[in-house]
Amino acid sequence: MSLSPTLLYQILLKKLGNLYWWPIDKNYHKKNKSDPRFEVIIGAILTQNTSWSNVEKALENLKSDRKLNIKSIADANLKNLTKIIKPSGFFNQKAQRIQTLSKLLKDKYNYNLYNFFNRDIKIIRKELVSIKGIGLETADSILLYAGDKPIFVVDAYTKRICNRLPLDTETSYDEIQLFFENDLSKNYEDKILTKVYGELHAQIVILAKDYCRKKPNCTDCPLLKDCMFDDKLF
DNA sequence: GTCCAGGGCCGTT
DNA sequence: AACGGCCATGGA
Structure with a gap:
């Protein structure tokens, strides 16, 4: 029997456990810290085709300059931000991108991420993708x-793993996304889907970095038994 | 030195 | 629709 997204998730959860990427601390007010959601937004742009360790350095620079907030980035001098x-x-490009988005949050949503996020997902997605430098991922x-x-x-x-395992899906972004969402949403309650999607994406990244690399390292791969890919042919 | 990273845009075919 | 060049630092 072939692998489904749900089975993939169950195997990876067992082998890798929960990874808790970008957990949002909802008590950040009491700790007098900046809004963790905005840090995630900026991190999502800074990590485009870039290792996370480099992104952390940039985020630390922003924090130590007290610039990791909507107003500071929206009003920043672009050269300085760079x-x-x-x-x-x-x-x-990334300085331009985070400033464009920060200006949108400032001017159209009055610095309020609740206003921004408390809408239909598809509407928010369209608005984000319409910004130059923000793609689907x-x-x-x-x-x-x-x-x-x-x-x-x-x-x-995700695309690499779909090709290798293989998982039976089309190649376009939206098709692959629907393939995962359709299957997972059948097997998990709505209220935990965000958690499931977040964990599976993180687990796939770890899997691809540690085992399912460009040059595959199949020894000890969590999916060895379930994978049709033959590294001896590689 | 070489390879690659938690992409996206733009121009060409 | 699919592909190549480009953007750039820093760790392996």
Whole structure:
């Protein structure tokens, strides 16, 4: 029998456990900290084709300058912002991108992420994708990890794993996303779907980095028994 | 030194 | 629709 997204999730959950990516601390007010949802939004853009360790450096720079908030980035001098986020790479485009989005949150939503996220998922997604520099994956990462919305994020790793296992799905972003969501939503309650989608995406990233690499490292792979890919032919 | 990272845009075919 | 070049730092 072939692998389904649900079975994939169950296997990875057993082997890798919960990864708790970008957990949103809802008591951040009491700790006098900045809104963690905004940090997730900025992180989602800074991590485009970039290792997370580099993104962390850029986020630390923003924090130590007290610039990790909507107003500071919206009103920042673009050249200065570029310098601050330099370690994240592609700094010219990324500075522009985080400023464009921050200005939208400032001008149209009055700095209020509740106003921004408390709408239909598809409407928010369309608005995000209409911003130059925010594509489908970045938009969905923001919706899932910052907006707490049940939407499955598809990345290059997901596509690679679908090809290798294989998982029987089409190749376009939206088709792959629907393939995962249709299957998982049949097997899990609505109220935990956001959690399931968030964990599975994170688990797939770990799987692809540690085992299902470009040059595959199948020894000790959690999916060895369930995978049709033959690394001896590679 | 080489490879690659939790993409997206733009131009060409 | 699909593909190539480009953007750039830092760790393995």
